[in-house]
Amino acid sequence: MTATNGAVLEIRGLGVTFGRRRVLDGIQLELPERGITAILGPSGSGKSTLLRALNRLLDLTPDARIEGSVRFRGVEVYSRETDPDRLRQRIGMVFQRPVVFPASIRANVLFGLKHMGLLQGRDSDAVVRDALTQAGLLAEVRDRLDEPAARLSVGQQQRLALARTLALEPELLLADEPTSALDPESAEAVEGTLRSIAETRSILLVTHSREQAGRLAARVLRLRDGRFEADGRARSTG
């Protein structure tokens, strides 16, 4: 656990091309140990691609080529020694549209732990309760943990997806427009959740809402055509 100069993640000269098309170019970024860093940018500017490059989800896209360096806790993410599956477990990801598996709420929270054999000898009820509390969903679903997750509202599903990721205790969270599919109330609930997670961990948040970035993030970056625009450093939000 050697963090170089207090950064959990360091990106140097990151570039991504799909076939012959360059989507990201010369990306530099450091993420602090805790707090929210927000990325704004027009559609197609490469925001999702950037997140996918960080946990190597982009490896699964056949024609994506990646260059540059990404260091997670001082270790090169793209070195041969790094196990991408273990990396993805440590760097959690929440997607733009919530995905719940056709199973109970409980099974959804435990999905990752169960299928990676990490549930042995653990109190699964406690894990479920803890993850749902962190995701700000427990109060709403306490009495129906065994009901199908598909019955939840979209906003609740997004928080369930968050709980499923948090159950794996990721050290860094990548959130790709987590509120864009949600109504205002649900969005507010998810924002509250992100804020409290960020007290102990770092979150890289992609959002299309300048207001949201302003409300949540200690630092806001703007991506345009695959490059960061002038860095709006340290916009304190108290």
Added chain:
Amino acid sequence: MRERGGWRRARRVGFEAACVGAGVVSAALLFAIVAATVWNGFDALSLEFLTSPSAGRPGEGGVLHQILGTIWMTAWAALIVSPLALACALVLELLADRKTARLLRVLLNALNAVPSILFGIFGYYLFVRFFGWGKSWLAGSILLAMMIAPTVTVSWADAMRAISAGYLETARGLGLSTGRVALAVVIPQSVHGLWRGLLLGLARAAGETAPILFTAVALNGVDALPRGIVDNPVLALPYHIFALSQDAYDPAAAAAAWGAAIVLFALVLAFFAASLPLRLRAHEEARR
């Protein structure tokens, strides 16, 4: 513009007419086959025909052992083809890059195009002669499995492909390895499609004669179910029909052949019918 629209409409109408026509022709053909079979075989059909073994002269007795033998061989073909097709389908959908996957599909289609009599000849030289099994039901099951393997594999791969990309991405994003994704997401989410593909394959296997002709079946003189592998053929409906048809100058044999054909048809139809509700559910899954 007017002309264009008119032309387009005419083309659409023509296309629809062609579709309806093709549908009518296939339905009529199916109806004719069913009608001829039922018409000719109905009199031979009785509870006794279904529940007693064949006896003595061709056409006497029933088809119980033929039913059991066909089910036995088909069931083992299912057991043999399943792990094989599962491995191939998973490789196709999860592991192979696009080029390899395309090549694999070409190979599977080629295998699918092999005439079934060639499986029979190949099986004869491999199992009967080279392995010295004589006539063996297991050779029949293996050959039937090989014959339906491409169809089953391709339909399984398609069922797996229909899984929402979101599930796969989510599971990978949580850190599940390819193998764990297969177990946790791919197989459970496509299970109805897998059953359906298997049943359709088995419906085809149950009716095949050529691959088992010189490798796995006998006309009579064997027990209901085999007691070993070497020199243990079974009786089977398609071969029974084939053999009786050769004696069709004898009205009793002809009637029994048509009766057995109804039974075989009902068996195949049962596989097909069993797959129908799964088809609906597989479609629902794909839509999610």
